[in-house]
Amino acid sequence: MLELFKSLADPTRLRLLNILQQGEFTVQELLEVLGMGQSRISRHLKILLEVGLLAVKREGTWAYYRLQPSDPLAERLLPLLEGGFAQLAEAAADRAAVATVLAARRERNQLFFDRHARDWDQLARQLLPTPNYAERLLASLPQSRCLLEVGVGTGGLLQALHSRSEMVIGVDHAPAMLAAARLRLQGAGLEQIDLRLGEMEHLPLETVSVDSTVLNMVLHHASDPLTVLREIFRVLQPGGLLLIADLLRHQDEWMRDQLADQWLGFTAEELLGWGEQTGFDKVFCEILAGAKSEYSVMLTGFKKP
Numbered sequence: 001m002l003e004l005f006k007s008l009a010d011p012t013r014l015r016l017l018n019i020l021q022q023g024e025f026t027v028q029e030l031l032e033v034l035g036m037g038q039s040r041i042s043r044h045l046k047i048l049l050e051v052g053l054l055a056v057k058r059e060g061t062w063a064y065y066r067l068q069p070s071d072p073l074a075e076r077l078l079p080l081l082e083g084g085f086a087q088l089a090e091a092a093a094d095r096a097a098v099a100t101v102l103a104a105r106r107e108r109n110q111l112f113f114d115r116h117a118r119d120w121d122q123l124a125r126q127l128l129p130t131p132n133y134a135e136r137l138l139a140s141l142p143q144s145r146c147l148l149e150v151g152v153g154t155g156g157l158l159q160a161l162h163s164r165s166e167m168v169i170g171v172d173h174a175p176a177m178l179a180a181a182r183l184r185l186q187g188a189g190l191e192q193i194d195l196r197l198g199e200m201e202h203l204p205l206e207t208v209s210v211d212s213t214v215l216n217m218v219l220h221h222a223s224d225p226l227t228v229l230r231e232i233f234r235v236l237q238p239g240g241l242l243l244i245a246d247l248l249r250h251q252d253e254w255m256r257d258q259l260a261d262q263w264l265g266f267t268a269e270e271l272l273g274w275g276e277q278t279g280f281d282k283v284f285c286e287i288l289a290g291a292k293s294e295y296s297v298m299l300t301g302f303k304k305p
């Protein structure tokens, strides 16, 4: 208990807790936000880890720090502290610096997909073999009036989604991917599908405006998946369904560089935990195990109460 309270009696460590409330960050990103040297920050992180306020997720050469109280007292204390973080002198500047780091991550991703729009389908087939889950995904979608696909890429799924809904809206943040999707839809005579440029963290849609949302191999590109789930919760109608198909947690570090992935897939606990935190009800969570060289896929359905 003494160690826990001692760890909190330091302005930099309080700033770190406030920053990590806004997502997971590497030491490098924390250096950018705090404007301090690496050894100083590493020392503070070590102290916060030791008292059970943080967890670190090591993936290959990367280490992501996040708030995760492992001690019951720390668990009760954190929500109390969160109310006081706004009083920190640097709170506003830190929030702005966090926004800059997250914007840089999104920009890197957007540039990647703009560069690879033309060869994306081939690249994905080659580098990301998965079991065929498209039919299972479509069968989980009720017939709806307005369906949203977030992160449409080159639009491979849009045509099939069109058969499940009167109206389909597709959003992606890479203009070149949207252009490829538009071309594909024109070829299929489906120009009525509404394609919009936008970020999954700030969807270009009105509140409570869609019946179903599909995220197919997209959430692992999000800096902060919880923010994305909250944004989808905002645009869904009550009773609406969110369907997420994504990779099950794997260890293939190269995907960060070669496929601009932020997350090496997800565990069911992670995804279901964020769904619950957002206020969704779980409908199902299925794992489609990949054969020899394939990646396993997790298909999850959430319902907005």
Ligand SMILES: C[S@@+](CC[C@H](N)C(=O)[O-])C[C@H]1O[C@@H](n2cnc3c(N)ncnc32)[C@H](O)[C@@H]1O
Binding pocket: 106, 109, 110, 113, 150, 151, 152, 153, 154, 155, 156, 157, 171, 172, 173, 174, 177, 198, 199, 200, 201, 215, 216, 217, 218, 221, 222
């Ligand atoms: C791996 S591709 C998947 C495309 C498509 N859903 C599919 O399965 O073929 C990921 C797509 O998500 C888009 N994307 C990544 N981050 C995004 C963000 N923050 N907001 C909107 N779209 C994003 C990328 O531009 C890319 O087109």
